[in-house]
Amino acid sequence: MKALLICEYREGKLLDSSYELAAFADKLGADKAMVLIGKEADVPRLNAKVYLADVAQYGEYNPDLHKRIVLEAVKRENPDTIVFLHSSYGWDLAPRVAAALKVGQVSEITGINEGKFEVGLCNAKLRRIVTPQTGKMVLTIQAGAFNATGEPQGTAQIEKIELVDSVSPLEFVGYEPAQKKEVDLARAEVIVSAGRGVGKKENVAIIVALAKALGGELGASRPVVDAGWVEHSRQVGTTGQIVSPKLYVACGISGAIQHVAGMKKSE
Numbered sequence: 001m002k003a004l005l006i007c008e009y010r011e012g013k014l015l016d017s018s019y020e021l022a023a024f025a026d027k028l029g030a031d032k033a034m035v036l037i038g039k040e041a042d043v044p045r046l047n048a049k050v051y052l053a054d055v056a057q058y059g060e061y062n063p064d065l066h067k068r069i070v071l072e073a074v075k076r077e078n079p080d081t082i083v084f085l086h087s088s089y090g091w092d093l094a095p096r097v098a099a100a101l102k103v104g105q106v107s108e109i110t111g112i113n114e115g116k117f118e119v120g121l122c123n124a125k126l127r128r129i130v131t132p133q134t135g136k137m138v139l140t141i142q143a144g145a146f147n148a149t150g151e152p153q154g155t156a157q158i159e160k161i162e163l164v165d166s167v168s169p170l171e172f173v174g175y176e177p178a179q180k181k182e183v184d185l186a187r188a189e190v191i192v193s194a195g196r197g198v199g200k201k202e203n204v205a206i207i208v209a210l211a212k213a214l215g216g217e218l219g220a221s222r223p224v225v226d227a228g229w230v231e232h233s234r235q236v237g238t239t240g241q242i243v244s245p246k247l248y249v250a251c252g253i254s255g256a257i258q259h260v261a262g263m264k265k266s267e
Contacts, residue, residue, distance in 0.1 A: 003030035004079035006070060008089050009038035009060055011175065019148040021083050022046055024141050027112050030081065035073045037066060040158065047154035051076070053161045059172035061089060065163065067096045072161050074101065079136070086140040094140050104132025110145045110257045120256070143238055144261025182233040183217060185241045190216025190249075191263075193236055194224050197252020201229040207251050219243070219263075221253045237262035 005021035007014060014036065022044070025032045032048040038055045051073040058065045070093070074082060082097060084090030086108045098105040111118035116131045117139070131137075185191055192211035194204050204224070211218045220230035222237055236243055237259040248266035253259060 001030040002079045003032055003081045003083055004073060004077050005034045006084045007034055007036040009055060014038055014042040017085055017143055019152050020146050023148045024146040033077045035070055043156045045152040045154055048156060050156040050158050051161050052158050057166060061172050062168055062170050063092055063096060064168040064170050066093055068163055069161050070097050071100055082138045084140045086142050090140045094138050098138035101136060103134040103136040103138060105138040106130055107140045109139055109141045142257050144264055145257050185217055185219055185243045188217040189245050190214045190247045191219045191243055191245045192216055192249040193219035194251055195221040195253030196223040204229050221259050
C-alpha cells in the first residue's frame with residue numbers, strides 16, 4: 001500500500017502536525033510520499049519522496065491551484081490513499097480531490113482497526129468502523145490521534161511540481177485573527193476542566209472552587225460548553241483552545257480524542 005500525505009504550511013513554516021500524517025501511514029503499514037506547497041528549506045525531515053511546489057507562486061492556500069498540485073502528485077505517484085489532516089485546510093481540499101478522482105472519502109479518522117478506519121459519531125460518544133469501496137481513497141485524520149514519536153529525522157527526495165497554467169480566479173488574501181478570548185488558557189500554568197460527568201450546571205461551581213484553590217483557571221470539554229454550563233472561551237480541544245499547563249486536572253471528562261488533542265502537551 002502507498003500513501004500520499006498532504007503537508008500543511010502556514011505563515012511561512014511547515015506545521016509540526018504534518019508529521020502526524022507519517023505516523024498514520026506507518027500504522028497503516030503504507031509506503032510514504034508527501035506533498036508540500038512551501039519552501040525547499042522546510043521539507044519534512046523524513047526518508048520519503050516529497051513533491052514540492054513553490055509557495056511564492058501558488059500561495060499558502062488556494063483550493064483551485066492546490067487541488068491541481070495534489071492531483072499531479074497523484075498522477076505521478078499513483079497512491080492507494082491520499083491523506084490530509086482534519087483541519088480547515090483538509091476540510092476544504094480533501095473533498096475537492098475526492099470528487100475530482102471520483103473516489104470515496106473517510107473524514108476525521110481516530111484509529112485503525114484491522115486495516116479499517118475508526119471514526120466517531122454522536123459527538124464522539126460512539127465509534128464506527130468504515131472503509132471505502134473504491135480502489136483509491138481520500139482520508140482525513142483527527143489531530144492528535146496519531147502522534148509522531150521522537151524527533152523527525154531523515155532526508156527527503158525532492159521532486160518539484162510546476163503547473164503549466166497557474167492562473168486562478170481565487171486569491172489568498174491572508175489570515176484573520178480569532179476574536180479575543182475572555183480568558184487565555186494557553187498562558188495558564190494550572191487548568192481544572194469540567195466535563196459532562198460533573199452531572200449538572202450547578203456542580204460546575206465545585207470545579208471553579210478547586211481551580212481557584214490550586215491557583216488555576218477553569219476549563220471545560222465541548223459537551224459542557226454545548227450545554228451552556230460554561231462559556232466557549234474556556235473550551236479545551238480541537239474546537240476550543242490548545243493548552244499545555246504544568247498541571248491539568250480533568251473532572252468528569254471521558255477523554256475523547258478531540259479533547260485529548262487539546263491538552264496532550266500538559267506536563
